[in-house]
Amino acid sequence: MIVLDSHVWYWWVNLEHNRLPSETIQMIESAPRVGVSAVSCYELALAHYRGRLELPLPPQDWFSRALDGSDVELLPLTAGIAMRAVELTNIHRDPFDRIIIATTIELDAMLASIDGHFSAYPELASRLIAAPR
Numbered sequence: 001m002i003v004l005d006s007h008v009w010y011w012w013v014n015l016e017h018n019r020l021p022s023e024t025i026q027m028i029e030s031a032p033r034v035g036v037s038a039v040s041c042y043e044l045a046l047a048h049y050r051g052r053l054e055l056p057l058p059p060q061d062w063f064s065r066a067l068d069g070s071d072v073e074l075l076p077l078t079a080g081i082a083m084r085a086v087e088l089t090n091i092h093r094d095p096f097d098r099i100i101i102a103t104t105i106e107l108d109a110m111l112a113s114i115d116g117h118f119s120a121y122p123e124l125a126s127r128l129i130a131a132p133r
Contacts, residue, residue: 001033002129003104004072005113006040006096013066014056024112024129031110035073037103039096081106091120 004012011019012028020028028034041063047053055062067074077099084102085095097115104111105123112129119130 001035001107001109002028002031003075003100003107003109003111004028004034004036004040005100005111005115005118006036006043007114008112009036009040009066009072010044010053013070013072020112027110027129028112033073034071035075035103035107035109036067037075037100038077039099041074043096075103075107077103078106088123089121092117 008020008024011017017025041059044053044055044062045059048055048059057065066072081099081102084106085098088098088101094117097117100113101111101118101121101124103109104127110127110129111118111124114130118124118128
């Protein structure tokens with residue numbers, strides 16, 4: 001399974017594949033499962049609300065199409081993921097990034113992201129598909 005970080009999910013669904021290396025695209029396309037943490041919905045909705053991101057549709061409509069109209073699964077926030085997020089190495093404090101990282105680890109998955117902080121997490125060693133900016 002590959003977990004998509006919020007920005008990668010946005011680019012993937014909106015067919016902005018030019019923002020991702022071809023190797024990352026191939027890995028996502030060939031993965032048996034591709035998922036996104038439920039907190040990514042919050043991150044994208046908040047960015048849209050604050051004017052930092054323009055969704056092509058109202059957020060609820062975009063989420064429906066981005067999930068129902070694709071092979072990307074919405075991954076729940078479980079108690080195990082919450083505890084794993086709290087227990088991660090203290091690299092940075094963004095709780096949503098920590099939940100996305102913990103989701104990846106709990107599901108024994110890979111994580112596609114360009115977030116520069118993620119490579120500092122020892123817990124993500126050999127799990128990070130880092131797309132350069």
